Amino acid sequence: MCYDHADLGQIELTIPANMSFLHIATETARHYALMVGFPEEDIYKIVLSVEETIANIISHSFVERKIASSFDIYFSISDPFGILIRIDDKGMPFDPSKAPHYDPDQALADMQISGLGLQLVRGMMDSVEYRNMGREGKSTLLIKYCPAPFHTKESAGRLWASSEESNEDSLVPLELTVRRLQPEEAIEVSRCAYKSHGYTFFNDIIYYPEKIREWNEKDLMISAVAVTDRNELIGHGALLLSEPGARIGEVTFVFVDEKYRQHNCLSRITEFIAKTAMEKNMAGFYSYSVTVHVISQKAAIRVGARPLAILLATTPMTWEFKGIVENLTQRISVVLFYRYVHHPNPRRIYPPAHHDKIIRQLYSTLGATHMFEKAVNGAPENDEEKSVIDTEIAEVENTAEIWIFRAGRDIDRELRNILRKLCTGGITSVALLVSIEDQTAQRYTEAFEGMGFFFAGILPETPIGDALILQYLNNIDFDYASVKILPGETESLLNYIRASDPNMGK
DSSP: OOOOGGGTOOEEEEEESSGGGHHHHHHHHHHHHHHHTOOHHHHHHHHHHHHHHHHHIIIIISTTOOSOOEEEEEEEEETTTEEEEEEEEOSSOOOGGGSOOOOHHHHHHHOOSTTOHHHHHHHHSSEEEEEEOGGGOEEEEEEEEOSSOOOOOOOOOOOOOOOOOOOOOOOOOSOEEEEEOOGGGHHHHHHHHHHHHTTOOSSGGGGOHHHHHHHHHTTSEEEEEEEETTOOEEEEEEEEOSSTTOSEEEEEEEEEOGGGGGGOHHHHHHHHHHHHHHHTTOSEEEEEEESSOSHHHHHHHHTTOEEEEEEEEEEOTTOOOTTTOOOOOSOEEEEEEEEESSOOOOOEEOOOGGGHHHHHHHHHHHTOOOEEOOOOSSOOTTTTSOOEEEEEEETTTTEEEEEEEEOOTTHHHHHHHHHHHHHHTTOOEEEEEEESSSSHHHHHHHHHHHTTOEEEEEEEEEBTEEEEEEEEESSOOOOGGGOOOOTTHHHHHHHHHHHHOGGGGO
16 A cells, blocks of 8 residues: 655654664564555665664663663655654764775675674665764664655564673773874764763763864864773863963863773873873963862872862753762762963962952962052943953853953943843853952952852963952752862862852851
8 A cells, every 4th residue: 555655744763772672663664664655675675774773773872871771763754755764862972984884795695684784774775874963862864765656565574582781891901001082083082971971061072073083183172092902992081272272271071981990090191181281381271170079189189280269069960970979969069170381470469358368378379479469449440331241151051151351330230130141041050250360350359249159269361361250059059068079278168168158148
């Protein structure tokens, strides 16, 4: 029986990532292809292609996941006329450039269900495309064109029995090398990020191998990787720059395969990045270390970085830390660490009077020799001008940063309006960065604190110069006792922030 293709519509399936459910997808593919009007020979190719593709996804994409997983399948009419099958999954990232090419002679000679793989799929379908979609996972598109509708007979579907996946023991590397990323290894970086954190990273560039390659080529990202003597990539860290040749950069995307965390990979990666920053004659670098454990905090200390700020509740508690921490009870906070690569010349710093002591202490830990001044009495320089403010929202983390590039006479009204919009929009935490080089922080901090902002720390060498960081929590019950922090400087800073937090008195 033939159908008018306009009546077919789209079929959507969500199937558990388990081989026992494979027959549901193949039976749907067979019946849909039958209704489109494919001949029996083409139906067999379509069904077998779906079978092989899904089996590959289940076997390779979800092998590292310990929780129940599923994927989505969509059947629709293609243009030109035929069948389009899209399979979306949130399994292990895949690099399209490394997919094997089809060898028709070898594939047709084998013509068996087992072991046909992606090469045979390419030969049986008219189009096979793989798309990485960042935090949304990846998509596989299979297209088969139908030159004319045919009457077909039904054929029996196949059911694949599930097979046990081998649980191979962790291999202890004999040697460990940390070096710059090679272009062909970008897919392994995405996969390692997935193993460590799933699809919860704050910036989804790490799930796009093609972007990782591009950013490294442009020197916007300087990736360091840890590899074993078997050339297995087990860890990654990057120096992220706002532009090629930037004076400071953020050390980020630092993660290590759970099986190898006992081999000091984290420290070696950050040490390599620090050395690279020195070779590039950068002024400094900074990093954010989570407070659900102290591992990354220790790594920052080992490379000479010092804690300058603690930003509370900046990351959702859905972020994964495989093999490290479970059952988070509140949003994750981060410690901002900074290190001068080359010490700056002394400059004038204008700290707010009530934060003068802590700011001097933070600069002292960096070895800075700046001059601390009081603001000159009188109106601010830009009193007659409008404020220049930039707001950056991180939707994934539900946080925002407000940068005051110039404080004019309207600063109080403008900042209140921005804060109101962020809070009504559901933003959880807000960081406010104010220059302490042009007297702005000294003049306005008390007014900002009157809005509910409180001390977070400082950050040198920002686009607005050395900056005071204030923070605002939007209706959060924050438990300081659950924050895991290193003793000494970091603990003292947290205690100061807690004493400054107006919410603690409520």
